[in-house]
Amino acid sequence: MEERRRNPWSGRVAVTGASGALGSALCKGLQRRGATVIGISRSPAPQTPQGDEDDPIQDWLVWNGHIDAALEALLLTVDVLVINHGVNPLGRRDAKAIAETLQANLVSAQDLIGLFLRQTHQLPDQRRVHRELWVNTSEAEVGPAFSPIYEVSKRSLGTLLTLQSLDAPCIVRRLVLGPFRSGLNPYGPMSAGFVAERILDLAAWDLRLIIVSFNPCTYLLAPLAMGMDALYGRLCTRPTTTNTQLNNKFNADP
Numbered sequence: 001m002e003e004r005r006r007n008p009w010s011g012r013v014a015v016t017g018a019s020g021a022l023g024s025a026l027c028k029g030l031q032r033r034g035a036t037v038i039g040i041s042r043s044p045a046p047q048t049p050q051g052d053e054d055d056p057i058q059d060w061l062v063w064n065g066h067i068d069a070a071l072e073a074l075l076l077t078v079d080v081l082v083i084n085h086g087v088n089p090l091g092r093r094d095a096k097a098i099a100e101t102l103q104a105n106l107v108s109a110q111d112l113i114g115l116f117l118r119q120t121h122q123l124p125d126q127r128r129v130h131r132e133l134w135v136n137t138s139e140a141e142v143g144p145a146f147s148p149i150y151e152v153s154k155r156s157l158g159t160l161l162t163l164q165s166l167d168a169p170c171i172v173r174r175l176v177l178g179p180f181r182s183g184l185n186p187y188g189p190m191s192a193g194f195v196a197e198r199i200l201d202l203a204a205w206d207l208r209l210i211i212v213s214f215n216p217c218t219y220l221l222a223p224l225a226m227g228m229d230a231l232y233g234r235l236c237t238r239p240t241t242t243n244t245q246l247n248n249k250f251n252a253d254p
C-alpha cells in the first residue's frame with residue numbers, strides 16, 4: 001500500500017483491446033511507468049521481434065468479448081481495469097453492423113463495468129481503495145463522429161457510466177478522446193502514442209474526466225453533459241443497494 005502511495009503505477013492494470021492502436025500504446029506507457037500490465041484481447045499475445053527494446057506485455061488473456069471464469073478470476077486480482085476495446089462500423093447501417101457495434105461498444109463494456117463494480121463492493125477496504133475503473137467513451141458522446149451507430153453506442157455507454165459512477169465503490173475515470181489514427185479511424189490527426197501519454201499524464205494528476213482533443217467545444221460540452229446526466233440520475237433514480245450493504249443491514253438489525 002505504501003508503495004502505491006509513492007508510485008500510483010505500481011499496481012496491476014488490465015487493458016481491453018490491448019492489440020489495438022490505443023490499447024497497445026497504453027500498455028507500453030503503463031509498463032514504462034512501472035505498472036504490471038495485463039493485456040485482454042481477442043488475439044494471441046504479440047511476439048516481440050528480436051532486438052526490439054520494448055518489453056513484451058507481462059501478462060495476456062485471450063477473450064471473446066464475453067465474461068467467462070478466467071476473466072472473472074483475473075479481474076479480481078487487478079487494481080485498475082481500462083475498458084478500451086471498441087469498433088466503428090463507419091459507413092454501414094445494416095442490422096449486422098448495428099448488432100455488432102452495440103455488442104462490442106455497449107453490452108460487453110457494460111458487462112465488464114458491472115462485474116468490476118460488483119467485485120469491488122465485495123473486496124476488503126485495503127484492496128478496494130486501490131481499485132480504479134477507466135472507460136474509453138470517446139468524443140462521440142458529445143459531438144458528431146460521422147458514424148451514427150458508433151455515436152449511439154458511445155453516448156449510451158457514457159450516460160450509463162454516469163449513473164453507475166453515482167454509487168461506484170471505486171475511482172471511475174472517463175476517457176473522452178478526439179480522433180486519432182488507428183484501425184478504427186485511419187484519418188485521425190493525433191497519434192495513438194500521443195493520446196496514450198496525455199491520458200496517463202492526466203490520470204497521474206488524478207483527473208476523473210480525461211479529455212484529449214483539439215476541439216475546444218469538447219472541454220465545455222463533456223463536463224456539461226456529464227453534470228446534466230448526473231443531476232437527472234440523482235433526481236429520478238434511487239441509490240443502488242449492494243448485496244454487501246443488504247447483508248450488513250440484515251446483520252445489524254436486532
Ligand SMILES: NC(=O)c1ccc[n+]([C@@H]2O[C@H](COP(=O)([O-])OP(=O)(O)OC[C@H]3O[C@@H](n4cnc5c(N)ncnc54)[C@H](OP(=O)(O)O)[C@@H]3O)[C@@H](O)[C@H]2O)c1
Binds near residue numbers: 042138140178183184
Ligand atoms: N481512433 C479514434 O479516433 C478514437 C477516438 C475516440 C475514441 N476511440 C476509442 O478508442 C478505443 C480504442 O480504439 P482504437 O482507435 O485504438 O482502434 P483499434 O486500433 O481498432 O483498437 C480497437 C480494439 O478493440 C478490440 N475489439 C474490436 N472489436 C471488438 C469486439 N467485437 N469485441 C471485443 N474487442 C474488440 C480489438 O482489440 P483486440 O484484437 O486486442 O481484442 C481492436 O484492436 C475504442 O473504444 C474507440 O472507440 C477511438
